[in-house]
Amino acid sequence: MITFMNNSDSEEEPCNERTSLMSAESPPVPSYQDGLQASEAGEAQAHRKRRAGSGRGPNNITGGEMSGSGVAVRESALENEEEELTLKYGAKHVIMLFVPVTLCMIVVVATIKSVRFYTEKNGQLIYTPFSEDTPSVGQRLLNSVLNTIIMISVIIVMTVFLVLLYKYRCYKFIHGWLILSSLMLLFLFTYIYLGEVLKTYNVAMDYPTLFIVIWNFGAVGMICIHWKGPLQLQQAYLIMISALMALVFIKYLPEWSAWVILGAISIYDLMAVLCPKGPLRMLVETAQERNEPIFPALIYSSAMMWTVGMAKPDTAAGGPSQQTWDAGEDGREHLRSPSHAESQMAETRSPVPPRPVTSLEELEEEERGVKLGLGDFIFYSVLVGKAAATASGDWNTTLACFVAILIGLCLTLLLLAVFKKALPALPISITFGLIFYFSTDNLVRPFMDTLASHQLYI
Amino acid sequence: PAFGLFLFTIARDPLRIIILIAGAFFWLVSLLLSSLIWFIAVKASDPRDERLQKGLLIFGVMFSVLLQEAFRFLYYKLLRKAIEGLVALSEDGCSPISIQQMAYVAGVGFGLMSGAFSMINLLADALGPGTVGIHGDSQLYFLTSAFMTMVLIFLHTFWGILFFHGCEHRRWWEIAAVVVMHLTVSGSSFCNPMYVGSLVPSYLLMAAAAAWAYLLSGGSVQNLRRFLLCKC
Numbered sequence: 001m002i003t004f005m006n007n008s009d010s011e012e013e014p015c016n017e018r019t020s021l022m023s024a025e026s027p028p029v030p031s032y033q034d035g036l037q038a039s040e041a042g043e044a045q046a047h048r049k050r051r052a053g054s055g056r057g058p059n060n061i062t063g064g065e066m067s068g069s070g071v072a073v074r075e076s077a078l079e080n081e082e083e084e085l086t087l088k089y090g091a092k093h094v095i096m097l098f099v100p101v102t103l104c105m106i107v108v109v110a111t112i113k114s115v116r117f118y119t120e121k122n123g124q125l126i127y128t129p130f131s132e133d134t135p136s137v138g139q140r141l142l143n144s145v146l147n148t149i150i151m152i153s154v155i156i157v158m159t160v161f162l163v164l165l166y167k168y169r170c171y172k173f174i175h176g177w178l179i180l181s182s183l184m185l186l187f188l189f190t191y192i193y194l195g196e197v198l199k200t201y202n203v204a205m206d207y208p209t210l211f212i213v214i215w216n217f218g219a220v221g222m223i224c225i226h227w228k229g230p231l232q233l234q235q236a237y238l239i240m241i242s243a244l245m246a247l248v249f250i251k252y253l254p255e256w257s258a259w260v261i262l263g264a265i266s267i268y269d270l271m272a273v274l275c276p277k278g279p280l281r282m283l284v285e286t287a288q289e290r291n292e293p294i295f296p297a298l299i300y301s302s303a304m305m306w307t308v309g310m311a312k313p314d315t316a317a318g319g320p321s322q323q324t325w326d327a328g329e330d331g332r333e334h335l336r337s338p339s340h341a342e343s344q345m346a347e348t349r350s351p352v353p354p355r356p357v358t359s360l361e362e363l364e365e366e367e368r369g370v371k372l373g374l375g376d377f378i379f380y381s382v383l384v385g386k387a388a389a390t391a392s393g394d395w396n397t398t399l400a401c402f403v404a405i406l407i408g409l410c411l412t413l414l415l416l417a418v419f420k421k422a423l424p425a426l427p428i429s430i431t432f433g434l435i436f437y438f439s440t441d442n443l444v445r446p447f448m449d450t451l452a453s454h455q456l457y458i
Numbered sequence: 459p460a461f462g463l464f465l466f467t468i469a470r471d472p473l474r475i476i477i478l479i480a481g482a483f484f485w486l487v488s489l490l491l492s493s494l495i496w497f498i499a500v501k502a503s504d505p506r507d508e509r510l511q512k513g514l515l516i517f518g519v520m521f522s523v524l525l526q527e528a529f530r531f532l533y534y535k536l537l538r539k540a541i542e543g544l545v546a547l548s549e550d551g552c553s554p555i556s557i558q559q560m561a562y563v564a565g566v567g568f569g570l571m572s573g574a575f576s577m578i579n580l581l582a583d584a585l586g587p588g589t590v591g592i593h594g595d596s597q598l599y600f601l602t603s604a605f606m607t608m609v610l611i612f613l614h615t616f617w618g619i620l621f622f623h624g625c626e627h628r629r630w631w632e633i634a635a636v637v638v639m640h641l642t643v644s645g646s647s648f649c650n651p652m653y654v655g656s657l658v659p660s661y662l663l664m665a666a667a668a669a670w671a672y673l674l675s676g677g678s679v680q681n682l683r684r685f686l687l688c689k690c
Contacts, residue, residue, distance in 0.1 A: 092472045094472060094476060095472035095475055095476075098475070098479075394578075395578040396575055396578065399574055399575070399578065400486055403479060403482050403483050403486055403571070404483070404486075406479050407479060407480065407483045410476060410479070410480070436486070436490075439490050439494075440490070442497075443490065443493045443494050443497050444489060444490060444493045446493075446497065446500075447489075447492075447493035447496050447497065447518065448493075448575060448576075450515060451515070451519070452576070454515065
């Protein structure tokens with residue numbers, strides 16, 4: 001499945017008054033994943049993404065199709081073992097993605113439920129200029145559709161811009177942009193968030209302490225995300241950043257616009273990743289051609305192995321990126337928020353060596369993780385957060401959306417295993433989530449309320 | 459207790475977690491469909507007629523029970539296919555998870571979801587200010603709700619095991635027994651707030667179902683005795 005990386009557009013909010021480019025988020029880039037989902041698929045070989053790899057059966061010839069490897073027999077033998085490993089670790093990778101998504105959602109829901117600030121309407125983003133306070137339903141609908149169109153076009157422009165930059169090798173510019181974005185995210189938004197939380201719980205804190213805390217948090221975050229750091233810490237930072245971004249979105253997007261935007265984003269994601277001329281697809285393909293890793297701060301990866309310390313002969317500089325891409329996989333990256341995405345653990349120096357299949361390499365197979373774009377995290381959390389904030393059925397709706405999103409993620413991972421290409425992670429989950437939100441809110445809630453008032457059980 | 463079950467038996471193995479979430483999903487879909495039917499029925503009928511509303515509610519509950527069991531069956535079919543896929547994939551010809559484990563996990567999934575839906579709003583309200591039963595309703599509302607929910611979660615788990623076992627061995631009477639039990643339990647909740655009528659039969663049924671499921675899973679009285687004596 002493809003993980004999408006969405007750089008949060010949250011930058012935009014503070015940029016209302018300024019005209020900085022920060023708001024230009026990097027176009028959402030669906031990230032691909034090397035995920036394996038072997039539980040139901042019969043052939044998922046996530047880690048085998050070696051070109052041909054599809055595990056049809058343990059003894060299939062897939063090995064033979066390996067590009068350039070003359071070791072067909074060895075390949076198939078290795079494939080068997082790989083399949084076995086895949087199977088064992090396929091479900092594990094799914095869980096490795098479940099956990100961060102769940103954590104992010106929990107953080108967002110907890111904040112929404114407790115901190116008033118994020119549910120008050122204090123203005124709108126510059127990207128959604130039409131207000132929704134209009135008297136008539138038709139007008140409101142029209143405004144929300146217009147808002148959505150503006151937002152999506154901004155995202156498209158950003159994505160194309162990013163792809164162009166990437167194509168023409170303006171790496172410095174991209175890196176600078178990403179660094180600036182993550183800086184802002186780490187410092188400014190954390191400051192606001194912390195301020196609001198402290199206000200809610202009526203805890204006093206003086207400015208020097210605040211400064212020290214935020215400075216430490218931000219500095220460590222920058223290092224972790226853009227350079228090296230313990231995997232868990234990086235993951236934690238990425239989750240926090242996604243949660244912050246999602247909170248900003250929830251606050252600043254008007255009601256109906258938010259739902260329409262969610263729907264439109266998943267359609268856009270689908271197209272951008274699957275169409276041959278889609279920007280995300282081009283980004284991934286270009287990165288693959290050049291054997292480079294996708295930008296570090298845009299993807300969440302569940303496992304990583306630093307090849308720096310590894311004495312593996314074939315994990316050369318080009319190796320890591322090759323591995324990350326898992327041969328033959330198109331990584332689609334969905335860069336949504338330029339700044340947010342940065343924190344990605346995209347540096348998955350996947351342990352799997354790219355080409356020659358040696359038995360040594362298999363040992364590393366299990367370390368390979370699945371990558372999911374940050375934008376995906378953000379939009380999932382936005383969906384669940386909005387459900388928690390606005391649904392009158394409260395927790396039932398939130399729970400239903402949560403389960404729907406997890407199931408969507410599962411299915412997407414399954415498809416990833418079947419197709420072995422980068423896939424958009426948003427559409428299925430968001431569709432399920434939206435369906436369940438609206439149906440639970442309108443249909444299930446009255447039913448459950450009536451049941452509960454009579455204390456009936458089904 | 460259900461959450462404890464989850465922690466100790468399911469959280470270790472990722473495959474089980476996936477099956478659990480999928481089970482919860484299936485229950486949710488069945489709930490969705492049944493509430494759709496109920497909603498349509500209510501909208502189409504007269505909202506002022508009390509007896510009719512009550513009757514519709516009862517109808518809704520029964521229908522929902524039947525739908526839940528139907529979805530359990532569908533889930534069983536899906537899991538069968540999945541097992542075949544897993545067996546084909548694994549190299550030594552046997553799947554990493556057996557159908558009984560799947561039955562157990564599926565039952566827990568159903569149970570957790572149904573329990574969550576029944577309890578969670580109650581819990582959220584319980585955090586806030588208020589007095590229980592101030593309008594003449596029973597004061598034991600929260601307690602009985604909690605017990606009822608727990609018994610229902612356990613029952614779902616056992617029904618899962620029984621149901622799958624019945625499907626495996628093509629014993630239709632087992633499946634029918636599960637359906638009848640579910641209907642009985644839901645029906646007994648109609649006696650609320652006369653709690654004697656609902657809690658006691660439910661617990662008795664749960665004990666029966668537990669014993670039955672235990673026997674089906676290969677346990678026996680000797681095992682039980684050995685387990686209890688050795689461990690303590």
